[in-house]
Amino acid sequence: MKTKPYKAVPEPTLRRLPLYHRFLKDLRAVHREFVSCTDIGLELDLDPTQIRKDLESVGVVGRPRIGYVLADVINGLEAFLGWKNVNDAFLVGAGSMGSALLGYRKFEQCGLKIVAAFDLDPSKIGTQIHGKHVLPLSKLTDLARRMHILIGIITVPAMEAQGVADLMVAGGIRAIWNFAPVRLRVADQVIVHNEDLYCSLAALSQKLFKPLQSAAPQRQAKAKRPGVAAPAA
Amino acid sequence: MKTKPYKAVPEPTLRRLPLYHRFLKDLRAVHREFVSCTDIGLELDLDPTQIRKDLESVGVVGRPRIGYVLADVINGLEAFLGWKNVNDAFLVGAGSMGSALLGYRKFEQCGLKIVAAFDLDPSKIGTQIHGKHVLPLSKLTDLARRMHILIGIITVPAMEAQGVADLMVAGGIRAIWNFAPVRLRVADQVIVHNEDLYCSLAALSQKLFKPLQSAAPQRQAKAKRPGVAAPAA
DNA sequence: CCATAATAGAGAAAATTTTATTGATAATGA
DNA sequence: TCATTATCAATAAAATTTTCTCTATTATGG
Numbered sequence: 337m338k339t340k341p342y343k344a345v346p347e348p349t350l351r352r353l354p355l356y357h358r359f360l361k362d363l364r365a366v367h368r369e370f371v372s373c374t375d376i377g378l379e380l381d382l383d384p385t386q387i388r389k390d391l392e393s394v395g396v397v398g399r400p401r402i403g404y405v406l407a408d409v410i411n412g413l414e415a416f417l418g419w420k421n422v423n424d425a426f427l428v429g430a431g432s433m434g435s436a437l438l439g440y441r442k443f444e445q446c447g448l449k450i451v452a453a454f455d456l457d458p459s460k461i462g463t464q465i466h467g468k469h470v471l472p473l474s475k476l477t478d479l480a481r482r483m484h485i486l487i488g489i490i491t492v493p494a495m496e497a498q499g500v501a502d503l504m505v506a507g508g509i510r511a512i513w514n515f516a517p518v519r520l521r522v523a524d525q526v527i528v529h530n531e532d533l534y535c536s537l538a539a540l541s542q543k544l545f546k547p548l549q550s551a552a553p554q555r556q557a558k559a560k561r562p563g564v565a566a567p568a569a
Numbered sequence: 570m571k572t573k574p575y576k577a578v579p580e581p582t583l584r585r586l587p588l589y590h591r592f593l594k595d596l597r598a599v600h601r602e603f604v605s606c607t608d609i610g611l612e613l614d615l616d617p618t619q620i621r622k623d624l625e626s627v628g629v630v631g632r633p634r635i636g637y638v639l640a641d642v643i644n645g646l647e648a649f650l651g652w653k654n655v656n657d658a659f660l661v662g663a664g665s666m667g668s669a670l671l672g673y674r675k676f677e678q679c680g681l682k683i684v685a686a687f688d689l690d691p692s693k694i695g696t697q698i699h700g701k702h703v704l705p706l707s708k709l710t711d712l713a714r715r716m717h718i719l720i721g722i723i724t725v726p727a728m729e730a731q732g733v734a735d736l737m738v739a740g741g742i743r744a745i746w747n748f749a750p751v752r753l754r755v756a757d758q759v760i761v762h763n764e765d766l767y768c769s770l771a772a773l774s775q776k777l778f779k780p781l782q783s784a785a786p787q788r789q790a791k792a793k794r795p796g797v798a799a800p801a802a
Numbered sequence: 803c804c805a806t807a808a809t810a811g812a813g814a815a816a817a818t819t820t821t822a823t824t825g826a827t828a829a830t831g832a
Numbered sequence: 833t834c835a836t837t838a839t840c841a842a843t844a845a846a847a848t849t850t851t852c853t854c855t856a857t858t859a860t861g862g
Contacts (some may be wrong), residue, residue, distance in 0.1 A: 579818070581818095581819070581820090582819090616820075616821065616822095617823065618820080618822075619819090619820065619821075620821085622819090631827055632827080632828075633826070633827040633829090634827065634828045634830090635827095635828075635829075636830050790829065
């Protein structure tokens with residue numbers, strides 16, 4: 337029994353798994369029983385071999401010429417991703433992004449249930465947003481500890497994020513989903529997952545204008561700029 | 570003459586550049602003149618060598634023992650990321666996520682100005698959200714074409730996303746920032762950037778529970794003959 | 803029953819990205 | 833001045849991730 341303790345599934349794989357899960361649920365809805373990597377690859381425009389490797393990481397097995405049993409894959413994905421049982425989470429920052437996240441009902445199907453929100457603003461405290469109570473930030477640490485909350489979501493302005501993170505860690509929170517554009521400093525054993533929209537935006541806009549400004553290395557100050565008004569001729 | 574036409578800067582690099590930019594602006598605010606990769610690495614907890622490579626991609630050069638001229642790096646980053654001139658964008662889906670994005674004022678410092686929002690809901694049309702007009706979706710394509718809009722943001726429910734994307738492409742939009750949890754099918758020359766929170770969440774929760782469930786995967790003895798009667802699909 | 807074709811599985815190869823190594827350069831201080 | 837040291841730059845190595853190749857398996861159709 338060479339049980340390799342854990343072999344660190346690559347992050348790119350982790351991020352593809354929900355795509356598979358979503359598509360497979362669609363297939364289940366139309367009563368498909370089997371699915372092949374070819375099917376998935378065609379739908380998601382991914383290499384079938386890569387999908388096969390990803391599913392191998394998850395631990396599901398298929399049969400030649402048939403593919404995978406649909407129910408097995410869905411089941412395996414949910415087990416692997418920890419979506420079988422729901423974890424309670426606290427959200428801090430009842431602003432517009434926080435409110436948006438509080439409204440994401442599907443999170444509960446993905447193992448995440450936001451049970452309460454916290455804020456400093458007295459006009460928000462005591463209200464409900466999408467059915468979730470907004471509590472004063474001062475109660476965060478104590479409540480997190482008493483309720484054994486493991487996941488915290490930060491949607492406060494950048495300047496306040498570190499302070500909130502400290503409160504979360506003090507309350508025993510083990511994973512932080514951080515929407516504030518700052519790098520948090522936390523104890524080693526705490527997982528921080530940054531959702532930095534500015535970083536995403538950078539990737540997008542750079543790709544959009546890549547062909548126009550690409551030849552820019554070195555300090556030549558100016559590359560030829562054909563101008564945005566004249567795209568691919 | 571090593572004019573490499575364009576050498577495809579890796580996506581991981583692209584996503585780190587805004588982190589540098591942010592920190593460097595902080596340094597500028599306190600009137601620093603020079604910065605070394607060591608400085609940046611210490612702040613962001615990244616390998617200085619990696620930062621040096623990233624900055625090389627951007628095209629800025631430094632001097633031994635001194636580091637980089639702060640203004641040069643900031644300037645170089647902004648030029649490279651296309652943040653020097655602002656691009657107008659349309660947002661479709663004036664729900665809670667859409668509203669949140671409409672409120673992100675800092676986007677304009679990153680080359681993105683959302684100039685209008687679109688929706689189907691008559692109760693939203695005609696209103697303003699964070700100072701941006703909400704227009705009927707039916708006007709999207711025509712307006713996008715007339716205003717030469719290149720960037721579209723999708724914050725509608727999954728089911729409506731493909732339709733919106735089609736309208737955007739018809740209006741000449743070249744890059745789509747997609748917050749809906751679906752894979753969009755668009756013409757090849759259109760860039761789609763998916764901001765799939767469920768995929769992020771998967772990475773987070775799997776990491777959090779990795780040590781607990783890790784020993785499960787891997788080959789569960791070759792299923793020689795699963796003996797499953799296989800009704801054809 | 804056999805030939806064919808679709809597909810999983812395993813491992814090798816290739817590509818990409820990160821990390822390490824080495825040498826050159828220039829500021830600092832003795 | 834000269835040794836020392838911090839740093840960039842370039843290259844090499846390592847690690848990671850993707851893609852390819854090949855084999856074995858098993859429905860399907862003749």
